[in-house]
Amino acid sequence: MSDLNKLGLAEARDALRKGDTTSVELTEACLKAIDAADALNAFVHKTPEVAMERAKAADERIKAGDAPSMCGLPVGIKDLFCTKGVASQAASGILEGFKPEYESTVSQKLADAGSVMLGKLNMDEFAMGSSNETSVYGNAVSPWRRDGDEAQITPGGSSGGSAAAVAADLCLAATGTDTGGSIRQPAAFTGTVGIKPTYGRCSRWGIVAFASSLDQAGPMTKSVRDAAIMLEAMCGHDPKDSTSAELAVPDFEAMLTGDIKGKKIGIPKEYRMDGMPEEISKLWADGAEMLKAAGAEIVDISLPHTKYALPAYYVIAPAEASSNLARYDGVRYGHRAALEAGDGITEMYEKTRAEGFGSEVQRRVMIGTYVLSAGFYDAYYNRARRVRTLIKKDFEDVFAAGVDAILTPATPSAAFGLGEMTEADPVQMYLNDVFTVTVNLAGLPGVAVPAGLDKQGLPLGLQLIGKPWEEGDLLNTAYALENAAGFVAKPQQWW
Amino acid sequence: MSIDQSTAAKVAKLARIKVEDDALPALADEFNNILGFIEQLNEVDVSGVEPMTSVTPQRLKRRVDEVTDGGQQPKVLANAPDAREGFFAVPKVVE
Numbered sequence A: 001m002s003d004l005n006k007l008g009l010a011e012a013r014d015a016l017r018k019g020d021t022t023s024v025e026l027t028e029a030c031l032k033a034i035d036a037a038d039a040l041n042a043f044v045h046k047t048p049e050v051a052m053e054r055a056k057a058a059d060e061r062i063k064a065g066d067a068p069s070m071c072g073l074p075v076g077i078k079d080l081f082c083t084k085g086v087a088s089q090a091a092s093g094i095l096e097g098f099k100p101e102y103e104s105t106v107s108q109k110l111a112d113a114g115s116v117m118l119g120k121l122n123m124d125e126f127a128m129g130s131s132n133e134t135s136v137y138g139n140a141v142s143p144w145r146r147d148g149d150e151a152q153i154t155p156g157g158s159s160g161g162s163a164a165a166v167a168a169d170l171c172l173a174a175t176g177t178d179t180g181g182s183i184r185q186p187a188a189f190t191g192t193v194g195i196k197p198t199y200g201r202c203s204r205w206g207i208v209a210f211a212s213s214l215d216q217a218g219p220m221t222k223s224v225r226d227a228a229i230m231l232e233a234m235c236g237h238d239p240k241d242s243t244s245a246e247l248a249v250p251d252f253e254a255m256l257t258g259d260i261k262g263k264k265i266g267i268p269k270e271y272r273m274d275g276m277p278e279e280i281s282k283l284w285a286d287g288a289e290m291l292k293a294a295g296a297e298i299v300d301i302s303l304p305h306t307k308y309a310l311p312a313y314y315v316i317a318p319a320e321a322s323s324n325l326a327r328y329d330g331v332r333y334g335h336r337a338a339l340e341a342g343d344g345i346t347e348m349y350e351k352t353r354a355e356g357f358g359s360e361v362q363r364r365v366m367i368g369t370y371v372l373s374a375g376f377y378d379a380y381y382n383r384a385r386r387v388r389t390l391i392k393k394d395f396e397d398v399f400a401a402g403v404d405a406i407l408t409p410a411t412p413s414a415a416f417g418l419g420e421m422t423e424a425d426p427v428q429m430y431l432n433d434v435f436t437v438t439v440n441l442a443g444l445p446g447v448a449v450p451a452g453l454d455k456q457g458l459p460l461g462l463q464l465i466g467k468p469w470e471e472g473d474l475l476n477t478a479y480a481l482e483n484a485a486g487f488v489a490k491p492q493q494w495w
Numbered sequence B: 001m002s003i004d005q006s007t008a009a010k011v012a013k014l015a016r017i018k019v020e021d022d023a024l025p026a027l028a029d030e031f032n033n034i035l036g037f038i039e040q041l042n043e044v045d046v047s048g049v050e051p052m053t054s055v056t057p058q059r060l061k062r063r064v065d066e067v068t069d070g071g072q073q074p075k076v077l078a079n080a081p082d083a084r085e086g087f088f089a090v091p092k093v094v095e
Helices: A009-018 A023-035 A048-063 A105-112 A160-167 A184-190 A224-234 A278-293 A306-327 A345-356 A359-372 A377-400 A426-433 A437-442 A471-485 B005-014 B021-043 B073-077
Strands: A043-046 A074-078 A116-121 A173-178 A193-196 A216-221 A264-268 A297-301 A405-409 A446-453 A459-466
Touching: A009 A023, A009 A224, A023 A043, A023 A048, A023 A074, A023 A116, A043 A160, A048 A116, A074 A105, A074 A160, A105 A116, A105 A173, A105 A224, A116 A160, A160 A173, A160 A184, A160 A216, A173 A184, A173 A193, A173 A224, A184 A193, A184 A446, A184 A459, A193 A224, A193 A471, A216 A224, A224 A446, A224 A471, A264 A278, A278 A297, A278 A405, A278 A446, A278 A459, A278 A471, A306 A359, A306 A377, A306 A426, A306 A437, A306 B021, A345 A359, A359 A377, A359 B005, A359 B021, A377 A437, A377 B021, A405 A471, A426 B021, A446 A471, A459 A471, B005 B021
Parallel strands: A074 A116, A074 A173, A264 A297, A264 A405
Antiparallel strands: A043 A116, A173 A216, A193 A216, A193 A446, A405 A459, A446 A459
């Protein structure tokens, strides 16, 4: 078989089971593709030795007839996941040199399912960003380019390295994390599939924390079927995460029938933004038509507090981040600033954090500090948490009225060029998450599915939002949309 | 609500991030820009609405109060920038 790195998880799994290829061959093909793709800056810590060792072990297991669900399948891991003995920096200078003594629950589950770790993937620093431009490793670059233009395009963020690596076939699939859209926005920007499960589905243990009440891990893959396979391997109760749900994990792949007859799909009127590009409105309308043609009923719905989701997020997420990132103090791990004579412990903290954190992280930590400070806690933080209750209620009301899933655009535009937003103020960048952030605030599952190309040849995605714990049903609707949209475009190799 | 330079300096101090004096005006501007965006929340009627504590209704689980882990001093110290004699080392805290 040739171009093994171009396979998806399901195809590769089936080929391995039939004996058409081996995990060692698959892994070697990916490692070769990774080494030829340094221009994308997607893999920032390569682990070829770990990969080959796991590939050999996987081949033994397959031969012995003892192959778990992802046995022998090579994947990339976002740098936010702690991986034992392998650099795990959250793309931050403050965690330089940090090699965890433990493995995150999700990456351990993936290893237990037999998958092969190829290395760690680029991202925005501490997952704060929408373009992978805040990384200490430098920008990750999308394999996609505008037609007839060599300008570098963002793969999105914060899981930009994961999205670039999957789109460029450097791995079969990758892990991502999503606090405000960090799986779904990069998936949409790169023509890949990304699902953020219900809050509590995946354990957060061992994942570097950004905003603990919003963070969830999920898979980034080449197809909906692959997302179902990998999500199942990542999910499950973990006593080490007190918010992890004690619920059985269904066989998501078995739920992909493509039959959505009689399903009620809501189209929220508040997502029709002023100035929305014509291409996005058309893509959205086309998506609704496709689901209708597949037998679903399309209904107009209202989520009245949508407008307040981003402002609420930019109180809650920085507040939680300021608390979570207090642990980076130059004492227990990572970077410590060089001190001058007479410097005490306060100077050590202040210099270490000024040197170790990039500007976006500093900005958010300070905003979070401000909204939690005496005198402002009620006006900002408590008000935002009340608005969050209302945003969740918007969704509950719609689901109670019989809606099964909600269809929206995934992003307000196609991917922009790296550096094109440098002059924009931070709030402009935050608007990238306008369609995704509501889902985190409400704790719901959401999936981005590639649905078309814009007039410049860049991918566009649609988002489906599901009911809590019904990822299987949501993935089935996504599967029907994927089948109808028939998105097959791939970036032309220039790297 | 407008943030002046002295408030920006106070926030930086609370966050334990060193900000040079000449960077304070730009920082204050950024804060004001972001807080201006956040101010939209004042339009929402939140009377009688409970602040969300947990997105999934749940009681935090309890476990038996017993030691389940420990004795990992070398692993705990393995990533420290400065560790001596089994302890984290820091600049002098008490004169």
